[in-house]
Amino acid sequence: MSTASTDTTSAPGPLFDRVAIIGIGLIGSSLARALAEYGIARQVVCADRSAEACAKALELGIVAEASTDPATALAGADLVILSTPVGSYAAVAEAIGPLLKRGTIVTDVGSVKQAALRDIGPHLPDGVHLIPGHPVAGTEHSGPEAGFATLFQGRWCILTPPTGSDRHALERVTELWRRVGSTVEIMEASHHDRVLAITSHLPHLIAYTIVGTASDLEEDTKSEVIKFSAGGFRDFTRIAASDPVMWRDVFLNNREAVLEILQRFTEDLTALQRAIRWGEGQQLQDHFTKTRAVRRGIIDAKQA
Amino acid sequence: MSTASTDTTSAPGPLFDRVAIIGIGLIGSSLARALAEYGIARQVVCADRSAEACAKALELGIVAEASTDPATALAGADLVILSTPVGSYAAVAEAIGPLLKRGTIVTDVGSVKQAALRDIGPHLPDGVHLIPGHPVAGTEHSGPEAGFATLFQGRWCILTPPTGSDRHALERVTELWRRVGSTVEIMEASHHDRVLAITSHLPHLIAYTIVGTASDLEEDTKSEVIKFSAGGFRDFTRIAASDPVMWRDVFLNNREAVLEILQRFTEDLTALQRAIRWGEGQQLQDHFTKTRAVRRGIIDAKQA
Structure with missing residues (x-):
């Protein structure tokens, strides 16, 4: 042995x-x-x-x-x-x-x-x-x-x-x-499930959603969506091409953590939506400036 | 000349x-x-x-x-x-x-x-x-x-x-x-603005949102978010590191098209959220299978 x-x-x-x-x-x-x-x-x-x-x-x-x-x-x-x-x-x-x-x-x-x-x-x-x-x-x-x-x-x-x-x-x-x-x-398993809900599960759910939304557009626009995907969309399609059964099971088995983080996400999206509707430029700019720093952290952590 | x-x-x-x-x-x-x-x-x-x-x-x-x-x-x-x-x-x-x-x-x-x-x-x-x-x-x-x-x-x-x-x-x-x-x-300019709203503007808005949601989590979890970003999150942080002023202006100047496509996205996200809450595995799997095909289209179009 x-x-x-x-x-x-x-x-x-x-x-x-x-x-x-x-x-x-x-x-x-x-x-x-x-x-x-x-x-x-x-x-x-x-x-x-x-x-x-x-x-x-x-x-x-x-x-x-x-x-x-x-x-x-x-x-x-x-x-x-x-x-x-x-x-x-x-x-x-x-x-x-x-x-x-x-x-x-x-x-x-x-x-x-x-x-x-x-x-x-x-x-x-x-x-x-x-x-x-x-x-x-x-x-x-x-x-x-x-x-x-x-x-x-x-x-x-x-x-x-x-x-x-x-x-x-x-x-x-x-x-x-x-x-x-x-x-x-x-x-701890419970801590893992909470951290991964934000770093992995929510990003996949969002990517699956946006790619679905795009693919539901009429045939004509769909081919244009693919054509002009280099503007940001293609990064989502890579994630949304992940194994369907594996991901179905992830969402069904980490339901509480995913739904909780999804609720936070929806609130934040609604706030940005409102800022766009009401033309609140400074709020948008402040938010976008903050998120830049997170990217820097990931590059520093050599996970980019 | x-x-x-x-x-x-x-x-x-x-x-x-x-x-x-x-x-x-x-x-x-x-x-x-x-x-x-x-x-x-x-x-x-x-x-x-x-x-x-x-x-x-x-x-x-x-x-x-x-x-x-x-x-x-x-x-x-x-x-x-x-x-x-x-x-x-x-x-x-x-x-x-x-x-x-x-x-x-x-x-x-x-x-x-x-x-x-x-x-x-x-x-x-x-x-x-x-x-x-x-x-x-x-x-x-x-x-x-x-x-x-x-x-x-x-x-x-x-x-x-x-x-x-x-x-x-x-x-x-x-x-x-x-x-x-x-x-x-x-x-046509109006057609451009509608197509790009889905292929570029919405993906950026979503990426900015999710990175903001993560960065709002308490300090302890934030560093873990960066640490374990390879699970999907890091792809969003790259997009959410784009120029804040440029993107502020995009959203303020393509407001109608962005808000319209955002409404579709929110409906689709709500449907998936409901499927997770009620354990509707087949609906999730069907959705995730459909989005895989879009990725294949992008690879075929040499935009991957």
């Missing part, structure tokens, strides 16, 4: 013997590539309910085994990574829970963390360690062919271990994310 | 003798560079009410002369380009109108075109040709040092000549934009 280590001196050994990735989409397949390429796992296998995705993963050579039956992938795995849409967690956890051996670590990569604790936790037997995680990284593309090993480099990974988590399991998952190039932050 | 030509065979001669650029910001300075580098004008001079901007433009070597007095720049110019915020057009046109010699062409680069016709037109003497224009290009940076000659390459430039415009003047302005690398589209 491998020995877990947080030692990052040259050529550290594998952290895990066999990693089972459930769901081989953008994030799952990026992790599969990174775990193999950086020598973090001796073997990476996957399960996916889509036989086509399994075949593609094998064809790409990014997993040693692929199966539509999670039981096959789980056999002998010391780390299981859920990378399916958040809405599937309860069903997946219920199916795999009884098959997990004592000492196995279970983690996930979902964008909502209270739901991960709520839906996965109750299905895991004693001695199996749940360390939920969320790599703040991604692209608008989906599927096993969209992944790449460097996706997580220079990005944050947030872990939300429940109270009383196994320290050693937390260290191993932390080390995994460090080795794929991320900086790890540990926080 | 140069002769105007729409001939695009190798090494065409200059289209203009002396071009006066009023306002040497991002767009003005990009044009100054392009007009000189591509041999479109024999001489490029500028006026800017900021002495600092004038000094910077001279220091950068992108204009032959720079003055805070428009009259100096206009002397002998056969093309005048307004690249100041749209809200300044009436005052600038009133100041320069009496100084313009017969046959001069006046154009602009503003994002609102009905206002350009309304505010510039009445101040121009007979025999001076107004051909309003809008290059659909830009970055979030401002000032003469932010410009670059290739900004307009592969982008659209929309011209909105008023009824009865001089055909020869329109041809020369069209040719100018072609030579800096743009594709020219001619349309």
Whole structure:
């Protein structure tokens, strides 16, 4: 068996013997590539309910085994990574829970963390360690062919271990994310869901909305919308091209935080709308000047 | 004197003798560079009410002369380009109108075109040709040092000549934009303002709003908003870092079209909000699937 280590001196050994990735989409397949390429796992296998995705993963050579039956992938795995849409967690956890051996670590990569604790936790037997995680990284593309090993480099990974988590399991998952190039932050699941509601979930909802509004305009104008999209619109379309099922599940599973931040947004938008209607130029200029500073902060934080 | 030509065979001669650029910001300075580098004008001079901007433009070597007095720049110019915020057009046109010699062409680069016709037109003497224009290009940076000659390459430039415009003047302005690398589209000013309200003005308003909402959160969460901005938020901050005065003037001068499209957006957002609140997953998924297709259209149109 491998020995877990947080030692990052040259050529550290594998952290895990066999990693089972459930769901081989953008994030799952990026992790599969990174775990193999950086020598973090001796073997990476996957399960996916889509036989086509399994075949593609094998064809790409990014997993040693692929199966539509999670039981096959789980056999002998010391780390299981859920990378399916958040809405599937309860069903997946219920199916795999009884098959997990004592000492196995279970983690996930979902964008909502209270739901991960709520839906996965109750299905895991004693001695199996749940360390939920969320790599703040991604692209608008989906599927096993969209992944790449460097996706997580220079990005944050947030872990939300429940109270009383196994320290050693937390260290191993932390080390995994460090080795794929991320900086790890540990926080409460509820705090994560509130912060990500503003930094990620609301921006996606807004982008999906505005692109929908544009596409509802009559056929003639629609082609002009695409033609002249360089004026700002195209930045929204990239975000609004993200995986529909993944995002459906994010909104359904972080409902309270999203609705609360959406309410603040609507109030602020209404205030700007009123300033436009009444010609209050100074208010508009003051607001736009303030938002410039936020951009500077992001550039300084090297997240631009 | 140069002769105007729409001939695009190798090494065409200059289209203009002396071009006066009023306002040497991002767009003005990009044009100054392009007009000189591509041999479109024999001489490029500028006026800017900021002495600092004038000094910077001279220091950068992108204009032959720079003055805070428009009259100096206009002397002998056969093309005048307004690249100041749209809200300044009436005052600038009133100041320069009496100084313009017969046959001069006046154009602009503003994002609102009905206002350009309304505010510039009445101040121009007979025999001076107004051909309003809008290059659909830009970055979030401002000032003469932010410009670059290739900004307009592969982008659209929309011209909105008023009824009865001089055909020869329109041809020369069209040719100018072609030579800096743009594709020219001619349309009615009112149609331009409606299309750009959705492709550019609303996206900017939304981005300004969401970045403001985030920055209003308490100090602690604000730094986390910046930290985890890679989840979608950072794309909005880039747009919301655009020039505050320019955008104030866009919203004040395209009020009706912006408010109308904003109303549609708010209705659509409310519908999605309701779907989240009531857990209507299929409606969310259908919406998100539809918006993906719009992105594909933009990629196909090579505007991504």
